[in-house]
Amino acid sequence: MDFRLSEEQRGMVRAVREITQEKFRPNALKYMDGTFPWDNIRDLARIGVLGMAVPREYGGLGLPVLDTALVLEEIAKGCYVTAMAVMGEVGVQCRILDVYAPGHIKERLLPGVCTGEVILAVCMTEPHAGTDVANYRTNADLVGDKLVLNGVKTLISRVDEAQAFVVFSRVNRQPGREGIGCVLIERGTPGFTCTARYHTMGGENLAEIQFSNCELPLENLIIREDGFRKLLNAFNTQRCLNPSISLGLAEGAFEESVKYARERAAFGRSIGEFQAMRHKLAEMYRDIEASRSLLYRACASANPFPDPHMAAIAKITANEMSLRVTSEAIQVHGGYGFTDEFPVSRFYRGARYGSLGGGTTETLKELVGKMILADLGPGGLLELGTF
Secondary structure, eight states, X not given: OOXXXXXXXXXXXXXXXXXXXXXXXXXXXXXXXXXXXXXHHHHHHHTTGGGTTSOGGGXXXXXXXXXXXXXXHHHHTTOHHHHHHHHHHHSHHHHHHHHHSOHHHHHHHHHHHHHTSSOEEEEOOBTTBSSOXXXXXXXXXXXXXXXXXXXXXXXXXXXXXXXXXXXXXXXXXXXXXXXXXXXXXXXXXXXXXXXXXXXXXXXXXXXXXXXXXEEEEGGGXXXXXXXXXXXXXXXXXXXXXXXXXXXXXXXXXXXXXXXXXXXXXXXXXXXXXXHXXXXXXHHHHHHHHHHHHHHHHHHHTOSSSOOHHHHHHHHHHHHHHXXXXXXXXXXXXXXXXGSTTSTHHHHHHHHTTTTTTTSOHHHHHHHHHHHHHHXXXXXXXXXXXXX
């Protein structure tokens, strides 16, 4: 096993780190009011980041999930809001279009994703159902030569900026998991309205969308047959990209803590010279590296989507780790860590989102627990992993 990154991966990370630290990090505060980071998105488009998940024939880089995670991790060290905006371009909605959409839809949308001219959004959560996909009520009826979409989706990112929305929907009112499919709807479709907006503690704006008899061409039914399985498979990508942001937030908070521990003096010496502080930093570093190993391994399992159980374990671990590490970073900074002027408070607020989006920690633990009881055999744990 070789755990070293390739020169190409290191080069991409270095390029993204440079632009993140020089431009995104110093301006991160101005996006905390929900302002979309258009300037940052354009900068990242120019170096190819927005096209990481787009195949080369549509102008992208066609990079693996691991490479995408590496870049999101680096962006999150500087600006959580920008990292979340980028995940919208390289995440599950882009992967769904790439794998399942007909060619002419790919040709129309994916080149614009690469340039930042087409912003994508995924619509899953409903007011009464989040992770419980099988109980979604949003429905697309097949009526003659068109689709008619009705329903409500909530807590949706980038509603004011996105041109295309990938909507998890029931088809022809078929109940249960078997009735779940995926519909593409574009901004400006009659009957598409934003009915509520929410500002998050991380700085992002989320919104609620209502679909009222929205008429769409049949080709916009991206997934119908075996839709539930296909969509959840695709969503395992999100379960690797979400924790990559958690990992980046923890790393950013850790780097700030090391710097502060070197510079801050107390009782005549730097606080980093106290054993209690060194142990705290050692534990933070240990947690980060353990989470990184699980996450990279889950990302590397993608073909084209990551292993569901590896992705779940990586997400649980990184999400929970990020909360611990960013909280400890505030403690390292003392009272200054509680202020907006020091970035560790922003890292902490961003970290709180991780275990909520992309499948809650509780849901994923249940998924993994069922798998263990069903699949653990005489061969032991190695049979459950990807070795």
